[in-house]
Amino acid sequence: MNPRLLFWIPACLRLSFILLGAGILWYFFGPVIGIAAAMIGMLVMLMVQLHYLFQLSTWLDHPSSAKLPDGWGAWTDIFSRLYRLRRGDEKNQAELTEWLTRFRQAMSLLPDGVVIMDDVLFLEWCNNAAENHLGLQLDRDKGMRVTNLIRRPEFIDYIILGRYEQPLVLSVRERKLIVQIIPFENRRQILVTHDATESERIEMMRRDFIANASHELRTPLTVINGFLEIANSNPNLELQTRMAHLKLMAEQGQRMQNLVEDMLTLTRLESVEYPLRPEKVNISVLLEQIQQEALALSSGRHTISVHIDGPDIKGSTEELRSAFGNLVSNAIRYTPQNGHIDIAWELKETGPQFVVRDNGIGIRPEHIARLTERFYRVDKSRSRETQGTGLGLAIVKHVLLRHDATLLIDSEPGKGSTFTVRFTKKLVCESAHS
Numbered sequence: 001m002n003p004r005l006l007f008w009i010p011a012c013l014r015l016s017f018i019l020l021g022a023g024i025l026w027y028f029f030g031p032v033i034g035i036a037a038a039m040i041g042m043l044v045m046l047m048v049q050l051h052y053l054f055q056l057s058t059w060l061d062h063p064s065s066a067k068l069p070d071g072w073g074a075w076t077d078i079f080s081r082l083y084r085l086r087r088g089d090e091k092n093q094a095e096l097t098e099w100l101t102r103f104r105q106a107m108s109l110l111p112d113g114v115v116i117m118d119d120v121l122f123l124e125w126c127n128n129a130a131e132n133h134l135g136l137q138l139d140r141d142k143g144m145r146v147t148n149l150i151r152r153p154e155f156i157d158y159i160i161l162g163r164y165e166q167p168l169v170l171s172v173r174e175r176k177l178i179v180q181i182i183p184f185e186n187r188r189q190i191l192v193t194h195d196a197t198e199s200e201r202i203e204m205m206r207r208d209f210i211a212n213a214s215h216e217l218r219t220p221l222t223v224i225n226g227f228l229e230i231a232n233s234n235p236n237l238e239l240q241t242r243m244a245h246l247k248l249m250a251e252q253g254q255r256m257q258n259l260v261e262d263m264l265t266l267t268r269l270e271s272v273e274y275p276l277r278p279e280k281v282n283i284s285v286l287l288e289q290i291q292q293e294a295l296a297l298s299s300g301r302h303t304i305s306v307h308i309d310g311p312d313i314k315g316s317t318e319e320l321r322s323a324f325g326n327l328v329s330n331a332i333r334y335t336p337q338n339g340h341i342d343i344a345w346e347l348k349e350t351g352p353q354f355v356v357r358d359n360g361i362g363i364r365p366e367h368i369a370r371l372t373e374r375f376y377r378v379d380k381s382r383s384r385e386t387q388g389t390g391l392g393l394a395i396v397k398h399v400l401l402r403h404d405a406t407l408l409i410d411s412e413p414g415k416g417s418t419f420t421v422r423f424t425k426k427l428v429c430e431s432a433h434s
Helices: 003-029 031-061 074-109 128-134 153-161 197-233 239-270 283-298 317-333 380-385 392-402
Strands: 113-118 123-126 168-172 175-184 188-195 279-281 303-309 313-315 340-348 351-358 406-412 416-422
Touching (some): 031 074, 123 128, 128 175, 128 188, 153 175, 175 197, 279 317, 283 303, 283 317, 283 340, 313 317, 317 340
Parallel strands (some): 303 340
Antiparallel strands (some): 113 123, 113 188, 168 175, 175 188, 279 313, 340 351, 406 416
């Protein structure tokens, strides 16, 4: 039925009953009684309407706390509709609050900073990343102008010019931030910050790696090309000179091959497509092989001892052979003739560990933290004399990362060095551990 009819029919019926009652009283008791009864009836209806209007006004002032009355007549339907509207509004408000909470939780987990501002740049909300990037605190800074919180001339110029289509590179708190403002709605803007510090560091490492690799390859290539030019311009070189040149070219060619192999090894170790496939590593066999290689490299110039007092572990035999071999070969290269290198496999409370001790030239403290960087050398001239590639300890670092192991370095100039590789107990083979 039409809502208008539902409202007017009961109202007309109530009015009709009052008039009918007044008419009956008029007929029996005269016009004065009839008119008085009609006026009283109309007054009662008016008071009822005023009462419900007052309750409606009270509810509108405090819709969340005041209770809606049951109503009478048309007011029953009015209050029923208002009740349904309030329930729907409460449901929508709860859903909106839930979605807002989820949105803020999601924004808080983003690695990029998000700052929501109004049209005049007053802070409304920001996530944790924005607080870390820009030094903001939402509880303290909410309602403050962002340009008063980020006092950087380049940022102020960026705001004044309003050329938001291009991001701004900003240095804040030793971070390199890429900042961009995105207008949305009519009266709000979003400021997004991306921390490019790590990307910049990786890019710098990549450039340094390419530059260092090119430099390392240029030297042997220069030697080889130089000897080839000599041989080409002097075909009648003495046999002794020619053999000396060939020997040097072979050494430089081997140096280039070692460098390329080490770079390929590093690339493979860093690749996510080359996961670690653990196997049982026979420590006795592995250290026997390393000892034989060490004796060959030393050529009788050092005393090399091996002590094994620990279990087999799970890991990659080839990778551990490369890591252990690099540590031992470094000890040989940087230990003078008649020196001693001690290789040990021990079981400690924290787990098994591989130790290489020497009484060589040692390392100054300022160099120790950078030893595992690619192409970092303590003594460049000595490294070239010993045919090192500068990548050995970088390979050790990546192998140990894949085996959840740590490298400890203890060294004193003139007295020698100790390199200790500590493994966790979980890598110990169960049969050996039991």
